[in-house]
Amino acid sequence: MKTVADRRTKIETGTGAELWLHMYRQMTAIRLFEEQVNELYTRALMPGLAHLYVGEEAVAVGVCEALTPEDYITSTHRGHGHCLAKGAAPDRMFAELLGKEAGYCKGKGGSMHIADPTTGNLGANAIVAGSTGIATGAAFSAKQLGTKQVAVCFFGEGALGQGVLYEVMNLAQLWKLPVIYVCENNFYNEYTHYLETTAGDIQARAAAFGMPAESVDGQDVRAVHAIATRLVERARRGEGPAFLVCNTYRMRGHHVGDINREYYRSKKEEQEWGDRDPIKRLGDWLIKEKHAGAETLHDMESEIRREMEAAVKFAVAAAYPGPEEVDQDVYA
Amino acid sequence: MKTVADRRTKIETGTGAELWLHMYRQMTAIRLFEEQVNELYTRALMPGLAHLYVGEEAVAVGVCEALTPEDYITSTHRGHGHCLAKGAAPDRMFAELLGKEAGYCKGKGGSMHIADPTTGNLGANAIVAGSTGIATGAAFSAKQLGTKQVAVCFFGEGALGQGVLYEVMNLAQLWKLPVIYVCENNFYNEYTHYLETTAGDIQARAAAFGMPAESVDGQDVRAVHAIATRLVERARRGEGPAFLVCNTYRMRGHHVGDINREYYRSKKEEQEWGDRDPIKRLGDWLIKEKHAGAETLHDMESEIRREMEAAVKFAVAAAYPGPEEVDQDVYA
Amino acid sequence: MPEIATKETTREITFAEAVREALAEEMRRDSRVVILGEDVAEAGTPFKVLSGLVEEFGTQRVIDTPISEAGFTGLAVGAAMTGLRPVVDIMFGDFITLTMDQMVNQAAKVHYMSGGKWKVPMVMRTTLGAARRSAAQHSQSLHAWFSHVPGLKVVLPSTPYDAKGLLKTAIRDENPVIFFEDKMMFKMKGPVPLEEYTIPLGVADVKRVGTDITFVATSSMVQVALAAAVMLEEIGISAEVIDPRTTWPLDEKTLVESAKKTSRAIVIDEGYGRYGVTAELAAVIAEGAFFNLDAPVKRLGAMHVPIPFSPPLEDATVPNEQMVFDAARKLCGRS
Amino acid sequence: MPEIATKETTREITFAEAVREALAEEMRRDSRVVILGEDVAEAGTPFKVLSGLVEEFGTQRVIDTPISEAGFTGLAVGAAMTGLRPVVDIMFGDFITLTMDQMVNQAAKVHYMSGGKWKVPMVMRTTLGAARRSAAQHSQSLHAWFSHVPGLKVVLPSTPYDAKGLLKTAIRDENPVIFFEDKMMFKMKGPVPLEEYTIPLGVADVKRVGTDITFVATSSMVQVALAAAVMLEEIGISAEVIDPRTTWPLDEKTLVESAKKTSRAIVIDEGYGRYGVTAELAAVIAEGAFFNLDAPVKRLGAMHVPIPFSPPLEDATVPNEQMVFDAARKLCGRS
């Protein structure tokens, strides 16, 4: 898989259609990555659990494509999509998920803690809303050091329950920090519908702090990208933070082991959202607009699938960290 | 001084004017109480510090007069006014401030922790926003047990910085709890103007959760009382929480030792707010409306002053708790 | 030790069932008991510990909350002060970080600061323990923090029997009690009496009688200690296993008496080894049994590192029976 | 012990000045150092420790925050990862309760979880200590909690000299460091060198040499221990006073060597006595000096109660020189 920098060059020299084709590729890569993760879990090759991003790909890709490689992101327990969209390589990600030395964090972090300075990834986070402070702090550094970087803080709508989010939104707006709070509203906090946990109006919660708060169809990568670009550039110009709700859907369970979901949501609901699959939607559009033929897309998918299989193979074959690693990296 | 129950009887049998006269008395009592506290501090008779409520009396009195004795309040580090307005006796309060056994908390709590089940006072709190959970929980009990009680949560605008406030407002609105969040905006978080710490719009922060959010001139006890009554009765009917910003002013320092304030606010500002003294304002109105003569008010003040002096005397003469008290009450 | 031995008077249930039964019995007994937490109702928690409770008690008493650990813990403090007996569920013990202000500055102090007037009869149930490949933010055993704070009580059950009896007592207690369940023990089976029973807080349990060395172990480390004791038996070392069951109140006497008797002690706890529970227990024994000890008290806790995700690394961080066995053998001069 | 004794090479400054000088020097030296906290700028904190800094460094580097301990601590973690070296000010140590998630689940673990890739060079300055008649929520000494957590370093200066030298080192450290200042020591005077200096973390300081008994004391308890040592001298008992200066990293060797030499030890710390710093220090000494101790290690910490407001009660909760004197006399078999 290409790095962010590679991809950028391609886009900047290309036409609009190339950008969307690129995003199609990115979303497909995330989808196929996640399918491999599920496979690894089912085959009992992966220690622990993982939270799949299937169905939400348009959010990570639409937003991250509005960023430069130097811009920062923070991510969540459901973080594979963000990491890949910001440029992480699948082989090292799989290695991390398997706890291998070759992983992004030498296997010490695992699925919920992938971090990578080379792609501006400050880290996934297993505490709900746990990275909201970190993202805001990265924006604080950017402003203080005059680097023109922007920080994007991804979080699920469940994080709206955590007070620290409001604390840092207040700080960000007071100090006009270049941070975008991206709320991925996929309807569920684990097994509980967000309407049971979220009073009032989501956008209003951010708007109350004086920042622009927008919402967008999170299944439409073009819409996400357009609005993200606008908010990112605004932040880069020094005009302060913004909040963006992306309405999306978690097509799988809360984690790979969450198979029987009917006690908290209907098959019908899942099917309806399945029909709004963001990848299929972009694909249909690309074909309709004649930017690509069905075959091109199919070939792209096959190629990515092979990449993913190779990446998994690499990770499975990779070595665990040696026992001496256990007490390394506690202190810098 | 009379207890809440005494005062209630008087009011319920009386006319409107009696209610306002009663509030005048209550506000004056708080004012004179605080002057004694300052005295005690200056004469080095009081251990530690205290945060005076001078200038903000209309808020505590206007709100607490909308409550029954069974209703709950939680208070803050600047809590003397709330405690008195909810019916606490000055002598036992002074005793608490001096760390005496006769105090409301046997001297163990001091100025910042006065609590009293008999007047529904769940306690002052020295953690900014620290009692927001407690007040919300009391409302939760009231609803769960069907008692029809209402809980009022007093806090300064500084508490808007604390995330837990947003967490509990969300809970209160989700579960339609009978709790009123009363934000006393006195312009300062200690020595910092609230505009330096508070982005956006205060009312909008609560309204975003779907609850009514109102604001009122906190120097006008009649206005405070009217709106508080409306919100309390709404909550009592089971229609859920509300938020009320009372715009007021801390006429003294952050605490008794904060004498030189010019580095953070001007004498002019203090004078302007002095002109809006809530007690004087109500007094002028009472006289104008011929509800009371200047002399009546003056006599009332003298009487309260004597009460306060006696109460201080009681407290100064009272005994410290015995040494055996130190490890009592750790566990119930 | 549980006076429950015969098949006729006991049933076998899992640790999770023991917790659930304790809650159900107390909720039947006292309508003031309510459960609050994330995904506690229909989902019955991610660990399925509470499955079935919402069906019996309804969503008015088994209440799904937003992801607001500070908020609903604070709410529980106020609810406890005003007539309810809330049991809050903090899904992973790592998230108590978010509740420290409510538990420590509020719940623990309300009774004292009010001169004994207000009480806070609440329970916080949460988890501890690593080894689930959940990495650094979902594997901590932070019970030492709460044990450090006057006004709180801290319970660490190690068997289904203890879990049920202690949780019932915790719910009836007039103080804030934190109840730590090891995530790895939920499926462990053990006998409980057919009859109702409770276990007082502050009474250690001798889980195994021995003469040569004392193991003081908490939570799942009790099982580790028992397994090591079996291994030691084979080389002729007789280990006594003491389970304090509550770190506060602490039954110092039982610990110290055992160490006096055996003259050697190892304390084993899954919290970080430094400034944690092992330090207190070791200090108590070293002081109380000073003139009887033949060797320094040995401490075994989690390695002083954030818990790593990678399985071989994670496994190295938590005391296991081999480590206890090795330490004991050495302490008894056998290595 | 400070190698600073002569008038020509030293100045007398207060503890507060020492902290301020350390900050000012480091801010001059490194533009990445910024201060964040409530009322830190014009007000210079309620304790006036930071007075004058905003005048020199401006409001872009000495930054007043909202009352959002979790929020600005979290922001500092992110800022530290991305090129700044923030020093956050938590006005009272009691409020660290609000920062536990940011400090423990984030700051402490970022480096490890990222496999060593991200670093968090930040300092949290906060206070400890009772006796200011500030009651239970403004009097705690909760440094044991942070000492328990791998990934954090914890500094407890006891003199102006140590405060300045250790704070400079803390700011240059690549890890999150928590720096606890005793509120009662801000006005205490002591010598510091005219020249610039730093003090490494993890090196204990022998504050007084003695032969009969070892006092291991932290923060303001060092002064208490020194005062008790003077009293003891009068009855012919020679006390050595060791100040670990940092609870993590911990200079075990110096503590243990001293206890081996004197054969008796008392550890004194203002945190709650149970499951606190005294437990770890006592356990370390009891293990390390096991074969040399003539008496059990004695622990003196804050009484296991919320700190009461009432002066006579509050005074009873904190170790003082008389208590140390009495304990030492008894331990030396003199009572």
Ligand SMILES: Cc1ncc(C[n+]2csc(CCOP(=O)(O)OP(=O)(O)O)c2C)c(N)n1
């Ligand atoms: C502070 C905290 N509380 C609880 C959890 C357990 N937990 C993990 S994911 C999750 C739900 C998160 O929902 P949301 O934020 O909407 O993200 P999604 O999983 O839908 O992407 C919960 C409760 C946690 N990790 N951290």
Ligand SMILES: Cc1ncc(C[n+]2csc(CCOP(=O)(O)OP(=O)(O)O)c2C)c(N)n1
């Ligand atoms: C959590 C917490 N942080 C900081 C403080 C220190 N402090 C005490 S009062 C205060 C300012 C409070 O301002 P506000 O809420 O507006 O109340 P006011 O004093 O104006 O009545 C601060 C910062 C505290 N007590 N608790």
Ligand SMILES: [Mg+2]
């Ligand atoms: Mg969600």
Ligand SMILES: [Mg+2]
């Ligand atoms: Mg204010």
